Amino acid sequence: MDQRGIGRDELRAVVAELIGAEPGAVSMDADLFELGLESIVLMRLVGRFRKQGSTVTFAELAAQPNISAWSELIGGSAESSSRNPERQSTLVEPDTSEFDLALLQHAYWIGRSAEQRFGGVAPHLYTEFDGEAVDPDRLRAALDAVAQRHEMLRARISDNGQQRIEPTSGWRGLTVHDLRSESDPTDRLEETRLRLTHQMLDIEAGEMFSADLSLLPNGRTRLHLDIDMIAGDAVSFRILVADLARAYDGDPLRAIEYSYSRYLADRPLDRRSARAQAERYWSERVDSLPGAPTLPLLEHDSGAPVALRRAFHLDSAAYGDLQTHARAHGVTPAVAVATAFAEVIGAWSREQRFLLNVPMFDRAPTHPDVENLIGDFSSSVMLEVDLSEPLSFVERSRRIRSRLHEDASHADYSGVEVLRDLGRRRGEPVLAPVVFTSALGLGELFDARARQVFGDPVWIMSQGPQVVLDAQITELDGGVLVNWDIRENEFLPGVPDAMFDAFETLVRALVVDGDSVWAEPVGQLVPPRQLMSRTPAADVPRTDASQSAGNETLHRAFFDRASQHPDALALEWGENGSMTYGDLRDRALKVAAALTDRGVGVGDTVGVTLPKGPDQVVAVLGVLAAGGVYVPIGVDQPSSRAALIARKAGFTVTIGGSGDDGLAVSHAILSEPRPAPHLGPDTAPAYMIFTSGSTGEPKGVVVSHRAAMNTIMDLVERFDLNEGYRPLCLSELDFDLCTFDLFSVFAAGGTAVLIEEHERKDPQRWAALIRAHRVTVISCVPPLLDMILSTGDDVGGSLEVVMLGGDKVSIDLYRRLTAAVPGCRFAGLGGATETAIHNSICEVVDVDPNWRTVPFGVPLASMALRVVDARGNQVPDWVPGELWVAGVGLADGYLGDPERTNERFVEADRYRWYRTGDLVRYCPGSMAETGSMVEFVGRVDNQIKINGFRIELGEIEAALTADHEVASAAAVVDRTAAPILLAAVVPTDRDADPRETVAAVRARAAERLPAHMVPEQIVTVSALPLTVNGKIDSAAVVRLCRAAGESERVDARIAPRTHLESALALIWQKVLGVDGIGVTDTLFALGGDSVLATTIVARIRESFDITSVTVRMMFAAPTVAGLADRMIGAEGDAEFLEATAEIFLSVEAMSEDELSAALEHHS
Known part of the structure; x- marks a missing residue:
C-alpha cells in the first residue's frame, strides 16, 4: 500500500475474499459484521494494513465496520504513519542465547506447577490422525526436519523462567506401537490416548513435542501428535502439521529468515503507543471487573488432573443455517456461539457477572516470515459478561459483540496482565479458568495435504494450566467443530456433561429456529433428566381460594383424645408433675370461657406471654377452643417490642399479661368451662408468630390450621408416632418448633415432657429429664442438641428419633448422636415460619462425602420445592439459588402487610410459592428412591462483598466445620470500619491449647477456601452464643471476636527472626x-x-x-x-x-x- 492508501474497490475485493462473498455483494456502507466478518479476521486485516504502512487500529475499524469508512481511515493513517517516529525506530538485535518468556508463556510455566490452583497440568495440544500406510522411518525423518526448521521446537526452558534455543531438539523420538496383530486394538489405543492426553512434556530437557505412531491392522495407522503450547499456539500447531506433511512427502523446507526471539524483541517497539493506551483503558476498568464464574467445583484438592473431552460437529448445511440466522440478526456465528456459551456458564454460575478468558491470535507482521513461525503469538482478553438483566438472545449477542470488540481493541495490554492487576488489588491470585476460543475465520483446521498424508483428525484435545473448561470452535469439513476440554475431576459429579448437553441443545436450536430462540431471552437450561428427579409442583394440591375447607384443626385431635381417654397422661414436667388429657381439657375449656367473657370471638387474636410450663399449654388450647388465634410473646421480650406486637396483632386480651388486658391462667380456670370447643374450618388462622423484619419492626406471620397440620401429620406418620411418643419440648412458645412439639403429641396421643422456666437454659437438666421421663423424641434447633451432647451426661437409651430444624445441621452432630445413642434415627429438616414449621426432610442413613451439612432433603407431603435464579428459572443440580416452597403448608401471609406478602408469596406456573430467602442447591443422587435433595448453602441476604469478592458466610462455616478439630462454627462480618471476616469455633477437644487450635484450623481452612474467604480472626469458644430461640447470635459472635483482642489477628506482623x-x-x-x-x-x-x-x-x-x-x-x-x-x-x-x-x-x-x-x- 502506498501513502495514498488503498482504493475502495481494492479494499472491497480484499474483504469480500476473506468473508467468502462476491465483491458485488458487499456494498460500500454495509455493516461488515452483519455480513459475517469475524473478529479474528479483522485482526488479520489490521496486521496486513499495518504491514503496508497504516497505523489504523482494531478499535477504529470495529467502530465503523464498512468499506467507505475504512478507506478513509486507512488513507488518513497512512499519511500520518510517515511522520510516526515509533515506526522509524531502529530494531534492536536481541540476545538469542537466552531470552525471557512471553507473557502467556510465563503464565503457562508458572501454572504447570502442582502447587498452583488448578495447576499440575501442561499446556498442550494433542491430536490423533487416522490414516493409511504412514511409514515410521519417513515420519521420523520428517519430524527431525521440522524440528530443525523451527527454533521453538528446539527450545529449552530453564528453572528460572528463561528460554534458550538449542542446536538439536530434546524430543524423545518417535514411539511406534505395532498393533497390526491385534484383532481389536481399541483398548490399546485408548490406553495410549489416556497417557498422552495427560502427559507433561519435560520442557526443561527441551521436550517441546512428542509423536507416537500406532500401526493398525489392514494397513491403517494412527498418528498421535502433541505439542507443548509454551512452544507454539494453536495456529503454530497447524503450521507444524502442514510442514510435517511437506517434509514427509520429501519437499524441502526453506530456512526461515526470522526467529521467534527476534519477534519478541521487535513487538514492543512496534506497539508502544497502543500498549500505553490499552493499559490506561484497563486501569480504568479493573476495579469494577467481576471475577471468574462461580461454577460447581469441588472444594478440596481433586488430585491428579483428569481430562474430559466433549464435542459435536455442525455439518456444512447446519453451519450455513447458523451463518444465515446470525447475519440476519447483525452478529457473527462466533459471537452467537460465544453468547450461547456465556448463557450456559451463567446458568451454572452463582454470579451473573463474570469474566471469560478469550484467547486472541495476533501475529504482528514485523517480518514476511512471521506467518511461517512456530511460537506463542497468542494473547487474551478478559471478557466481562453481565447476565443480570434479562435480554433476548440477539440483544445479548450484540452486547457481547460490542464488549468484545472494545476489549479486543485494547488487547495490547493482555488478559494475563489484567489478572495480575486484579490480584494485586485483591491480595491473592485471580484466575480466569473458563476459556472460549474461536478460530472461525482461520480456515480449515488442517489443510488438505496434511489430511491426505496423515488422515483425518479423529481426536483433538487441549489442556491448559489453571483452566477448568476450555471451549473451542473451529472450521472442519466445511462445518464447525465445537469442542470442550474439561478438567473433569474439579467439578461436582455430573456437572460437565449437563453443561455440555445444555450448550449443544442451545446451539442447535439457534441453527434450527431462526426467530423465536433469537428473539426471546434464554429460558431454563436445566436438563430434563434433572427435572425428572425433582418433585413437580403438579403433584402438590393447589392452595387457592377454590379449595374446600376441612375440619382437621390443630386442637381437634386433642379434644377427641380427651373424650376417649381422659385418664391418659398428656403432660409431664419436673420430678413428678403431670396432667391428664381430661384435666388439660377441663382447664382449656375454662380458659376458653374466660376469653369469651372478655369478648374474644371467632378469629380474634389473643396474646400469650407465659413462662415455660403447663400453663402455656393450657392457654394455647384455651385460645383455640374459644375460636381465637393465639399470638405467643416471649417473656424475655422487651416491653416496647411486646407492646408493638400487641398493637399490630390487635388483641385486647393477653394471657399472662400484667396490664389491664392481662388474664392470669389461675384466674381463668375459676370460670365455668365452655361446653365444647369451637372447631371451625381448618383454613382458618390458628396462630400468628412475629419474626424479625428487615424494616426493624417485627412482622406477623399468619398460619392456618391446615398448613400446620400438614407438617405435623407428615412427621407423625413418617416416624410412626403413637401413644408411646414422648417428646422433650425444648423450644420457646414463640418459636414454631414448639407448635410441632405440642400438637404432634396430641395428634399421636402421646405425652409431652415439658421444660419449666428455670430449666430452659440448663442442658444438664435436659439430659436428666430425658433419662427420667424416658423421652423418645427430640425436635429442636441444632445448637440445643449440641448443648445436650456437650454435657457428656448419659441420656439413656429411650431416644428413638431426633429431628433438627430451624438452622443448618452439621454432620458432626449426626455422628455424635449416633455414637451416644446407637440406633436413634436422625433427620434434618428445612423450614420457615411462613411454611408452617417445616417443609422438607432428610433422614440421615449414610453421609454423602459431598455434603457440607445435612441437606434440607426432599419435600414433605403435599409440598413442593423449587430452586431458582434471579430470573425465576430453575437452576441445575449443584448450583445455588433461592429456595421457593409451594403447597398446603404455606402461611396465609403477613398480617396487615399486603405489600410484603405479595413480595414474598408469588405466583408462578399457576401455583403460589413462598420465597424463603434461603440459598440452597440440589444434590443429585443423594436419595435415589426419592430423587434429588436440597442442601442449605446460606442466606440470600447473608452474602457480603469484601475486596471485590462476593462471599457466602455459610460456605465459610461449612469449610470450618469440615475440620475434625471443629465441632461447630459461626462466621460473621464486623462492619465497624471496613468489613472484615471473623469466625468463632467450638473445638472438639475442649482442653486443647486455643492458639494451637486456631493455627491448625486456619491452616486447614486455607486448604479449603480461597484466601479472601479465610476469616481474618478466628477465636475459640466453649459454646456459640445463642438467641432465645436457640439460633446463633451473630451480633454476640462479633462482640466475642472483638473482645479477643489483637493477639489472634492474622494481620499481626511477625518480624524476621533470623x-x-x-x-x-x-x-x-x-x-x-x-x-x-x-x-x-x-x-x-x-x-x-x-x-x-x-x-x-x-x-x-x-x-x-x-x-x-x-x-x-x-x-x-x-x-x-x-x-x-x-x-x-x-x-x-x-x-x-x-x-x-x-x-x-x-x-x-x-x-x-x-x-x-x-x-x-x-x-
Whole structure:
C-alpha cells in the first residue's frame, strides 16, 4: 500500500475474499459484521494494513465496520504513519542465547506447577490422525526436519523462567506401537490416548513435542501428535502439521529468515503507543471487573488432573443455517456461539457477572516470515459478561459483540496482565479458568495435504494450566467443530456433561429456529433428566381460594383424645408433675370461657406471654377452643417490642399479661368451662408468630390450621408416632418448633415432657429429664442438641428419633448422636415460619462425602420445592439459588402487610410459592428412591462483598466445620470500619491449647477456601452464643471476636527472626516496594504476582549464589518464613545460608563510599 492508501474497490475485493462473498455483494456502507466478518479476521486485516504502512487500529475499524469508512481511515493513517517516529525506530538485535518468556508463556510455566490452583497440568495440544500406510522411518525423518526448521521446537526452558534455543531438539523420538496383530486394538489405543492426553512434556530437557505412531491392522495407522503450547499456539500447531506433511512427502523446507526471539524483541517497539493506551483503558476498568464464574467445583484438592473431552460437529448445511440466522440478526456465528456459551456458564454460575478468558491470535507482521513461525503469538482478553438483566438472545449477542470488540481493541495490554492487576488489588491470585476460543475465520483446521498424508483428525484435545473448561470452535469439513476440554475431576459429579448437553441443545436450536430462540431471552437450561428427579409442583394440591375447607384443626385431635381417654397422661414436667388429657381439657375449656367473657370471638387474636410450663399449654388450647388465634410473646421480650406486637396483632386480651388486658391462667380456670370447643374450618388462622423484619419492626406471620397440620401429620406418620411418643419440648412458645412439639403429641396421643422456666437454659437438666421421663423424641434447633451432647451426661437409651430444624445441621452432630445413642434415627429438616414449621426432610442413613451439612432433603407431603435464579428459572443440580416452597403448608401471609406478602408469596406456573430467602442447591443422587435433595448453602441476604469478592458466610462455616478439630462454627462480618471476616469455633477437644487450635484450623481452612474467604480472626469458644430461640447470635459472635483482642489477628506482623529471614524480607521489600514485611505475610497480599515472584527469585539466586531456589518453590511457600524453610530444605545447609545472609545484610547496610572502600581493600 502506498501513502495514498488503498482504493475502495481494492479494499472491497480484499474483504469480500476473506468473508467468502462476491465483491458485488458487499456494498460500500454495509455493516461488515452483519455480513459475517469475524473478529479474528479483522485482526488479520489490521496486521496486513499495518504491514503496508497504516497505523489504523482494531478499535477504529470495529467502530465503523464498512468499506467507505475504512478507506478513509486507512488513507488518513497512512499519511500520518510517515511522520510516526515509533515506526522509524531502529530494531534492536536481541540476545538469542537466552531470552525471557512471553507473557502467556510465563503464565503457562508458572501454572504447570502442582502447587498452583488448578495447576499440575501442561499446556498442550494433542491430536490423533487416522490414516493409511504412514511409514515410521519417513515420519521420523520428517519430524527431525521440522524440528530443525523451527527454533521453538528446539527450545529449552530453564528453572528460572528463561528460554534458550538449542542446536538439536530434546524430543524423545518417535514411539511406534505395532498393533497390526491385534484383532481389536481399541483398548490399546485408548490406553495410549489416556497417557498422552495427560502427559507433561519435560520442557526443561527441551521436550517441546512428542509423536507416537500406532500401526493398525489392514494397513491403517494412527498418528498421535502433541505439542507443548509454551512452544507454539494453536495456529503454530497447524503450521507444524502442514510442514510435517511437506517434509514427509520429501519437499524441502526453506530456512526461515526470522526467529521467534527476534519477534519478541521487535513487538514492543512496534506497539508502544497502543500498549500505553490499552493499559490506561484497563486501569480504568479493573476495579469494577467481576471475577471468574462461580461454577460447581469441588472444594478440596481433586488430585491428579483428569481430562474430559466433549464435542459435536455442525455439518456444512447446519453451519450455513447458523451463518444465515446470525447475519440476519447483525452478529457473527462466533459471537452467537460465544453468547450461547456465556448463557450456559451463567446458568451454572452463582454470579451473573463474570469474566471469560478469550484467547486472541495476533501475529504482528514485523517480518514476511512471521506467518511461517512456530511460537506463542497468542494473547487474551478478559471478557466481562453481565447476565443480570434479562435480554433476548440477539440483544445479548450484540452486547457481547460490542464488549468484545472494545476489549479486543485494547488487547495490547493482555488478559494475563489484567489478572495480575486484579490480584494485586485483591491480595491473592485471580484466575480466569473458563476459556472460549474461536478460530472461525482461520480456515480449515488442517489443510488438505496434511489430511491426505496423515488422515483425518479423529481426536483433538487441549489442556491448559489453571483452566477448568476450555471451549473451542473451529472450521472442519466445511462445518464447525465445537469442542470442550474439561478438567473433569474439579467439578461436582455430573456437572460437565449437563453443561455440555445444555450448550449443544442451545446451539442447535439457534441453527434450527431462526426467530423465536433469537428473539426471546434464554429460558431454563436445566436438563430434563434433572427435572425428572425433582418433585413437580403438579403433584402438590393447589392452595387457592377454590379449595374446600376441612375440619382437621390443630386442637381437634386433642379434644377427641380427651373424650376417649381422659385418664391418659398428656403432660409431664419436673420430678413428678403431670396432667391428664381430661384435666388439660377441663382447664382449656375454662380458659376458653374466660376469653369469651372478655369478648374474644371467632378469629380474634389473643396474646400469650407465659413462662415455660403447663400453663402455656393450657392457654394455647384455651385460645383455640374459644375460636381465637393465639399470638405467643416471649417473656424475655422487651416491653416496647411486646407492646408493638400487641398493637399490630390487635388483641385486647393477653394471657399472662400484667396490664389491664392481662388474664392470669389461675384466674381463668375459676370460670365455668365452655361446653365444647369451637372447631371451625381448618383454613382458618390458628396462630400468628412475629419474626424479625428487615424494616426493624417485627412482622406477623399468619398460619392456618391446615398448613400446620400438614407438617405435623407428615412427621407423625413418617416416624410412626403413637401413644408411646414422648417428646422433650425444648423450644420457646414463640418459636414454631414448639407448635410441632405440642400438637404432634396430641395428634399421636402421646405425652409431652415439658421444660419449666428455670430449666430452659440448663442442658444438664435436659439430659436428666430425658433419662427420667424416658423421652423418645427430640425436635429442636441444632445448637440445643449440641448443648445436650456437650454435657457428656448419659441420656439413656429411650431416644428413638431426633429431628433438627430451624438452622443448618452439621454432620458432626449426626455422628455424635449416633455414637451416644446407637440406633436413634436422625433427620434434618428445612423450614420457615411462613411454611408452617417445616417443609422438607432428610433422614440421615449414610453421609454423602459431598455434603457440607445435612441437606434440607426432599419435600414433605403435599409440598413442593423449587430452586431458582434471579430470573425465576430453575437452576441445575449443584448450583445455588433461592429456595421457593409451594403447597398446603404455606402461611396465609403477613398480617396487615399486603405489600410484603405479595413480595414474598408469588405466583408462578399457576401455583403460589413462598420465597424463603434461603440459598440452597440440589444434590443429585443423594436419595435415589426419592430423587434429588436440597442442601442449605446460606442466606440470600447473608452474602457480603469484601475486596471485590462476593462471599457466602455459610460456605465459610461449612469449610470450618469440615475440620475434625471443629465441632461447630459461626462466621460473621464486623462492619465497624471496613468489613472484615471473623469466625468463632467450638473445638472438639475442649482442653486443647486455643492458639494451637486456631493455627491448625486456619491452616486447614486455607486448604479449603480461597484466601479472601479465610476469616481474618478466628477465636475459640466453649459454646456459640445463642438467641432465645436457640439460633446463633451473630451480633454476640462479633462482640466475642472483638473482645479477643489483637493477639489472634492474622494481620499481626511477625518480624524476621533470623539473618536469612531478614535478607529475604529485604529483597521482597525492594522488589515489591513495601515496607515492614512480616515473615507470615503472603506474597499476593503484599501486591505480588508471578512476574514479581520471578524477579525475587532471580535476586535471591544472585545474592546467595545458589540455583536451588525456584519460582515454583516460592509459590508453594509464598511467605518469607515458608520460603526460608524451603531454601534450607533444598540446600541442606542452614549454616551456609545464615552466614551468606549475614554478609548480604552487612553489604546492603553499607553506603556507596563504604562499599567502594571495601572493594578497594580486597582488590
